[in-house]
Amino acid sequence: MSALDDLLNHIFDGKTPPLRAEFDGWLRDSRRFRAFATTYRDKIRAKLKNARDEGGRLDVRAELETAALLLREERFALEYEKYAASKQRGPDFTVTFKTHTPFNVEVRRMRPLELEGDEADARLAKLMAVLCDKVGQMPPSIVNLLWLVAERDLSEEDVTNAANTLRQLAERKVELFFTQRGFESAAAFLRAYQHLSGVVICQADVIAVWLNPLARHKTPPDIVTAIRRLKQA
Numbered sequence: 386m387s388a389l390d391d392l393l394n395h396i397f398d399g400k401t402p403p404l405r406a407e408f409d410g411w412l413r414d415s416r417r418f419r420a421f422a423t424t425y426r427d428k429i430r431a432k433l434k435n436a437r438d439e440g441g442r443l444d445v446r447a448e449l450e451t452a453a454l455l456l457r458e459e460r461f462a463l464e465y466e467k468y469a470a471s472k473q474r475g476p477d478f479t480v481t482f483k484t485h486t487p488f489n490v491e492v493r494r495m496r497p498l499e500l501e502g503d504e505a506d507a508r509l510a511k512l513m514a515v516l517c518d519k520v521g522q523m524p525p526s527i528v529n530l531l532w533l534v535a536e537r538d539l540s541e542e543d544v545t546n547a548a549n550t551l552r553q554l555a556e557r558k559v560e561l562f563f564t565q566r567g568f569e570s571a572a573a574f575l576r577a578y579q580h581l582s583g584v585v586i587c588q589a590d591v592i593a594v595w596l597n598p599l600a601r602h603k604t605p606p607d608i609v610t611a612i613r614r615l616k617q618a
Contacts, residue, residue, distance in 0.1 A: 389409075389412060389413070389419070392412070392419075392422060392423060392426060393405060393408070393409060393412070395426055395430060396408070396422065396426055396429050396430045396433065397430075397433065398430065398433075398434065402433075402442070404433075404442065404445075404446050404449075407446075408422075408449065411449070411450075411453040414453075415453060415456055415457070417456040417459075418452065418453045418456045421452055421456060421463055421465070424465075425465045428465060428466065429445075429449065432445045432448075433445055440496065443494060444494050447492055447493075447494040447534040448477055448492045450534070451477075451478070451490065451492045451532055451534065451587070452465070452478065454587070454615045454616075455478065455480060455490070455615070457615050458611050458612075458614075458615060460482055460483045460611065461480050461481070461482060461611070462480065462481040462484070463478055463479075463480055464478065464479040464480075464481075465477070465478060466478075467479040468524070473524075474522045475489070475522060475524055476489035476490055476491035476522065476523065476524075476529060477490060477491055477492045478490040478491075478492070482605070482607070482608050482611070486605060486608070487527060487528075488527060488528035488529070488530060488582070488604065488608060489523070489524065489527055489528065489529045489530065490530050490532050490585075491519055491522065491523070491529070491530070491531050491532065492532045492534060493515060493519060493531060493532070493533055493534070494533075494534045494536070495515070495533050495534065495535045495536060495537070495539060496536065497536050497537055499511045499515075508543060509543075509546055509547055509550060512543060512544065512546075512547035513547045513550060513551055514566075515531075515533075515547075516531070516547055516548060516551060516578075516581075516584075517551070517563075517566045517567075517568075517574070518566075519531050519581075520574070520577045520578050520580060520581050521567065521568075521577055523577065523580035523581050524580065525580055525601070526602070527602060528582040528600075528602045528603070528604050528605075528608070529580055529581055529582050529602075530582055530583050530584070530585055530604065530612075531581060531583075531584045531585070532584075532585040532587060533584060533585065533586050533587065534587050535586060535587065535588045538588070539586050539588065540586070540593070541586060541593045541594075541595050544584050544586065544595045545595060548584075548595070548597065551574070551578070552575075552578070552599070554571070555571040555572070555574050555575045555578070556571075556575075557571075558571045558572075559571060575599075578597070578599060579597075579599050579600060579601045580600075580601065580602075581597050581600060582596070582597055582600040582602055582603060582604045583595055583596040583597055583600065583604050583609075584597075585612060587616075590616060591616055592612060592613055592615055592616050593613070594609050594612055594613055596609070
């Protein structure tokens, strides 16, 4: 049995779920992803084992697919759940660009039900809820990107509308809206919102990047360009 087979059997506990064949392809296509999977084999195994349903397994798949994509860029080095070691809630990945510029990536799979239909108000509300949920786990003093894996059409304009609506609500001090979503106040939301540097929209054939004009730490243009080109690699 090869080392690759050993790795697959360990991660998937000897089972052959649908993800295994796709994961096998990622391993064979990329020596860098193979090294990542070897380093984090126990973490990946635990995540798959603890996924309670098909939705949970698809969430793990979205994280692993994102890792495989990021590792297409040779200038990116990847750490998985770095903040968990210090018992902090934090983004899924910490990426280092060209050995000296770190940034975080938090992955969120947008489920089909969250994006289905043509009602703009419903899509807007769901995106606003996602942004509210995720900005709270973005650490200060570093570039933070929210990486949305979209299983249906999602545009940069959709994200812009959701972000602008949240900003307007906060600036108008609509306190109840934010306290109902776990923030102490509208001002507390705005402080957390400034930790979000941008949103990556990852769809089947294209990647778009929305940049937060209020971000305390701006995403360097070289990193934005590298991310936008990942689907072309």
